[in-house]
Amino acid sequence: MLKTFPKGGVHPAEKKLSASRPIEVLPLPEQVSIPIAQHIGTPATPVVAKGDSVRVGQLIAKSNGFVSANIHSSVSGVVESLDPILDSSGYKKPAITIKIEGDEWMEGIDRTADVKKEISLSAEELIVKINEAGIVGLGGATFPSHVKLAVPKGKKVDVLIINGVECEPYLTSDHRLMLEKADELMVGIMVLKKVLGAERALIGIENNKRDAIAHLKNVSTGYPGIEVYPLRVKYPQGGEKQLIKALIKREVPSGGLPIDVGTVVHNVGTTLAVYEAVQKGKPLVERIVTITGKGVKNPGNYLVRIGTPISKLIEAAGGLPEDVGKVVNGGPMMGKTINSVEAPVTKGTSGVILFPSKESLRGEAQPSCIRCGKCVAACPMGLEPYLLNQLAQRRLYDRMEPERVVDCMECGSCSFACPANLPLLDYIRLGKAEVFAMIRARKS
């Protein structure tokens, strides 16, 4: 019996169209627009001005406080503007637009493919390196990684968990990374282990990626304290709390963090970025992105410079299909729709999915909840989505707090499972925002 998390979960069709497509390098666009807020926390502060020449890997916006991240130029060229651009949220957000000239990298960045295994720096020096490189969680949450690596006094991390689950349908960037960059990944894990002082590192991978599991099991024998675990396929296993429960049977308490149960979770993409930052001196300027969807001519996985317009990625995959109705940044369960394909790829873009018009609109909602309980059975947090939905519709927000709405991670399993097609998560999000506002008001 394979490990998995016990409570809730759903089984969306996997649709991993691009799983067998090796990672290709996306050609450079004419210009990139790099938003200064690509992470959770305070936006970075630009340190370049219009007209400045920049090189790849040069710092262009500086981290602003503890929960923030540096931003580096992903290309070489001239800063064309610091004006806000339409990003993938559909709103205008401050960004640095750079017109590309050549491909000049900063000195000290090792661009060879040699795997450098020896870790010479101390734990403190490693954290500084990771912080400087502007690394954030590349699974999609974009939480600054150095914050997760700073173990507070009195806490101890005995197990490091590496997230290779990729439980969202369609996405294959982590899968390809595990197949093609296994040694780099292992060194990255050794770096993280050293920083955290963890004795063991467990890599969790869903059993629909058997080639990756076999490959990593094989490669990991050369590295002490790294174990690979296949997991039973179930969404949302890539959720931090679910993965911890699945692998080491510990439950992160409500409102708590993984570190409260002696662990830290990092995505495989993040771990590779850590390797590159520490061992190769390369800041986070590019990432692997899956471009896929029904009707896409050549679904694939590309190494993309941050700030590249999503339209370039679509072009590489064979262009925008005739009947495209929806473009999703991320997976189909938790991704966000974008309203313009000119929005840039950011640190959090794990994939871009094109949906045909027929699949773009939601099915018609039935007039009423039939109280079947499928949402309750699907919720991995043990909440009652039907109830939260009702309370939010009736604006009884004060009753939503004791029903633990703040534990909702918006995985979408409830809406996915609802036979009446009710927009459960829409109302729960609304209620959650109101409850967070109430909590903030109480604190101040």
Add this chain to the structure above:
Amino acid sequence: MNKLLVVSPSPHTHSGESTSRLMYNVVLALAPALAVTLFYFGMGALVVTLISITSCLLFEYLIQKFLLKVKPTISDGSALVTGLILAFNLPSNLPWWIVVIGAIIAIGVGKMSFGGLGNNPFNPALVGRVFLLISFPVHMTSWPLPIESRMSYINAVTGATPLAIVKEGLGKGDTMSVISEQIPSHMQLFMGTMGGSLGEIAAFALIIGFVWLLVTKVITWHIPVSIFTTIVAFTGILWLINPQANADPLFHLLTGGVMLGAIFMATDYVTSPMHPKGMWIFGVGIGLITVIIRVWGAYPEGISFAILIMNAFVPLINRYVKPKRFGEEVKKNG
């Protein structure tokens, strides 16, 4: 690339599950029992079933169209299920106009007066059945005998149900060894060779339906299994104390409406709890009340009342019995 794109919050995909698919799977699950009842009760079963289904669909349509003035939703299959289950709860020789009254009460009072599908606190078919049982006690407790009344409707040959025979016998002071000669064997009970309402008789056909409901994930096992377990445990204790004054647990499981009630009526989504913990409380309650009515009550059978009584507790159960939240049992160690 200046195309207008759909913008919507996640998730962007759906399981494909729908209310009507669930309802039609219930209909499919009822099909084996329907086939069996047509075999045993023939004509009468056919007439009662058709009248019940047609009137339930018709009243739902009329009420939605002309009284509530909303778009009729009879195609969702829920009125069809109510019609079938109501018919399954009636004797096969029930005059057609009583069936029609049962359908009006089930759909009109049991379902629509509360706002339609999803809002009714009580199982509509059972509301209809219990109304008829109280209003037409003679008609509702004359049970045609299987097979011999196959070709007749109103003038079918009738007889008592095994539960009624046991109740009467024990009431007279007979022992179970005497009574057991007048009732069918366990095997006959399992195959449905007994008097009873038309859908409750054949345990094996209902169990096939149960398996179908589990396989298609329409219901979970919790409610039926908790009811069965409670009935077996409760009647088992009584039987062990005095096997001459109490029927054995298997007899209780195979007779009356236990199979039909536990598998198809207690599991009605709208009127049962939302998650396993609540389902267990609900099922144990139904099992206890059923046995209490059967053993000490005035009626030989009690599962209809038991389900209705426990239906009334469902809002309370949902309000106060919460699923185990993630991260509940662990103390924060920081």
